[in-house]
Amino acid sequence: MVQVHLDLSEPQQHLVSVQMQLQPRLRRMRLALPGWTPGSYLIRDYVRLLEGLQVEQGGQRLPLQRLEPAAWLLDCDPEAGALTIRYRVLATELTVRTCHLDHEHGFLALAAVVLELEGERWSPHALSCTVPEGWEAFVPLPLDQGCWQARSFDQLLDSPLEAGPHRPLDFAVHGVPHRLVCWAGAPGEEAWLLQQHPELLEDLRRVCEACCRLMGVDRPASAGYLVILHLVDEGYGGLEHDDSTVLVYGRRNLEKPNGYRRFLQLVAHEYLHQWNVRRLRPTELTPIDYHRAPVVPSLWFAEGVTSYLDQFLPLSAGLTQPDELLIDLGEDLSRYRLTPGRFVQSLRESSQEAWVKLYKADAYSGDSQVSYYLKGAVIALCLDLHLRRCGGSLLQVLRQLWLSHGRWGRGYNEADLIAAFASQAPDLNTQLPRWLQELDDPDLDGYLSSVGLHLEAEMASAPWAGLTTRQEGGCLTAARVLRGGPAEQAGVMVGDELVALDQQRLRNAEDWSRSLQSGQSQTLLISRRSQIRSLSFSPLAPRVERYVLKQVLEPSAEQQDAQRRWLLQQPCGDHPAVA
Incomplete structure (x- = not known):
């Protein structure tokens, strides 16, 4: 068994201290940190956040040979006792696929934290954790004798960790225990969600049961499920796991008329992944290679x-x-x-x-x-x-x-x-x-x-300029320039400040729309890299602004x-x- 201990006891440093122990079976072993988290298809080079890696055996420090940016070669003696591997991971990125630790909470995507040890991928891994006083850690793994038990490295990496002074909320789906753990930026702030939506747990249960009905099964695929919710000011997203999901959702979005409905759709999306993509998965992800980007056509x-x-x-x-x-x-x-x-x-x-x-x-x-x-x-x-x-x-x-x-x-x-x-x-x-x-x-x-x-189709009221705008520091800038559109033909680039159109000062998007003249050549003043330029710009007739689905x-x-x-x-x- 590989034993993994995570120390989050000094969250103000934003550093997670990691200790791994095992009895080696190989004289030469490769250590590698994964490059990505399944479900989020981007090589993230988590190794950039790793520091202070060292290995000891029998009280002696062993040399490491770096093979790749995220891989090392270790020579050891299987007869000389257990190996102890120590390092730290910087946790400052608040997303569903990275790590974040501060005085309010900790969240760890374990692909960014735990080294893969050659020959031990399919071995059991035991996880333990030290957290500040008053905190509790939540992991979607069975707990035995103070450690969470993973049957393999893969299951461990598929188990996100959330820690903090949280109050978990429990519900059941067809007899299967489910738990919601919410962090909302400060202790007690998660109560705001229940105040706004006292029916939340019942609604979550009904959505989860609807997923089971859709799949034609009488119970979830998981024997126990953890929902981690980060309720932040603005944001939207989720990441699926076999027995859990991590969601991020903006309070401002939740306050919109369709915000709660969108939230329930996000829950449904990630919960349905319990079947489609986690267990029913493309062959290119069976098994997962944590160190390269496989091409997945499906x-x-x-x-x-x-x-x-x-x-x-x-x-x-x-x-x-x-x-x-x-x-x-x-x-x-x-x-x-x-x-x-x-x-x-x-x-x-x-x-x-x-x-x-x-x-x-x-x-x-x-x-x-x-x-x-x-x-x-x-x-x-x-x-x-x-x-x-x-x-x-x-x-x-x-x-x-x-x-x-x-x-x-x-x-x-x-x-x-x-x-x-x-x-x-x-x-x-x-x-x-x-x-x-x-x-x-x-x-x-x-x-x-x-x-x-x-x-x-609904037509736009203003002529088509082929760009969208953004208000930045009191200036109006080009946020997007469409290929083949009038703005691109005129020479506008993303980031250009739109200063004036036909000598009329542009201060906001309304000024821009009001000044456009379809089919006419207009003089557009822009500022690019602090230089003023004059462009000849010819907007076209209004185009479709959006489509509406109707009976x-x-x-x-x-x-x-x-x-x-x-x-x-x-x-x-x-x-x-x-x-």
């Missing part, structure tokens, strides 16, 4: 299908209304149609290039890429409605893959996905690969029409029935229940 299924279904789960739980789902779905479809990068990057490419594009997006990324979350959800919608025409549904494909692959930890490849869809609709054997590798869209309008819906007029009985079954995620035909 991330669109792992994330896109989950993003599509997460909007239905609060509705299935009886917590939202159908018209609210259509509003949210319409916003996603509008965002997709207004993303120019979908004409440049295919869905398969988006999945394959996640490591170097999606997680490294900048102000120009929208022109050359499309999110596999977003387009994956659009393709999932089209697949669902296509299958429903044939008497099936996306849900049945997901359940089928769970039974054939997920329950057994068997990784799937793209051919497995295509075969599963084609088993219900044979034409998808050739059609789905085209949707994945080509730039042309499926017949989205036709699919929406089959359930009595259509997308209605068709006088829908047929067939459209109405199809929409009802689709909104409730009911199969179209009679199919046996999934055990």
Whole structure:
């Protein structure tokens, strides 16, 4: 067994002291710190935060040979007693995939903390922790004799740690214990969430049970589940684990009219990952290589299908209304149609290039890429409605893959996905690969029409400038410059200060919109690197500003029935229940 001890007792230093002990079995051993956390596809070089690494055996310090930036070679004597490995990790990044430690709380993504020891990946690991007085640590692992027990290095890394003076909130899903631990920036602040939403735990239970119904199972895949919630001023995101999830959500977002609904969708998304992506996972992630970036062509299924279904789960739980789902779905479809990068990057490419594009997006990324979350959800919608025409549904494909692959930890490849869809609709054997590798869209309008819906374009009131603006320090700057648009043609770059248009001073976005003249050449003054430049700028006629999903007029009985079954995620035909 590998013993891991984490010392968080001096949080004001933002340093986690790590000690690992084991009886070595090899004379020569490789030590390596993972480079990324599963579920967040970016090499993060956690080693940049590691310091003071040293190894002792029998009271003697052993030399380390650095093989790579995050890997070392150690020579030792298996007969000379246990090895003790010590180092520190700086914890100053507050995200769901990094580490953060201060006087209020501690959060550790253990991929950034624990070394992988050669020959010990599949050995049990015992985790213990020292925390400040009044704190408690929470880890989604069984506790035995004061240590959390992980059956392997993989399970340990899949177990985030949250610590602080938190008051855990317990609920059960089909008899399976669940725990919510919330940190909101200061002790006691998590009570604000319950004051705003006293029904929170009941709503979480209902959403989790809706996930079980969707998967056709009678209980969660986990034997116990931990929800860690960081309620911050602004933010949105989550990271899935086998037996837990880490969520970050902004209080300002929660106070918006649709904020609580969006929060429940986030919970549903990460909880559904308990099946889709954690246990039902791509073969390229079976097993996971923590030190390199594997190409995963099917991330669109792992994330896109989950993003599509997460909007239905609060509705299935009886917590939202159908018209609210259509509003949210319409916003996603509008965002997709207004993303120019979908004409440049295919869905398969988006999945394959996640490591170097999606997680490294900048102000120009929208022109050359499309999110596999977003387009994956659009393709999932089209697949669902296509299958429903044939008497099936996306849900049945997901359940089928769970039974054939997920329950057994068997990784799937793209051919497995295509075969599963084609088993219900044979034409998808050739059609789905085209949707994945080509730039042309499926017949989205036709699919929406089959359930009595259509997308209605709304035109912008101002001429099209081909840029978006941002208020920065009292100045108006170019936040995004669209490829091929009037602003790019004029020579505007992201970050330019927009000073004046036709000698009219620009102070805010309203000044900018009001000064634009369609079809006319205008003089735009900008400041770039403290130099004033004059550009000839010609806005074009107004373009579509957004799309709104609406009901068709006088829908047929067939459209109405199809929409009802689709909104409730009911199969179209009679199919046996999934055990």
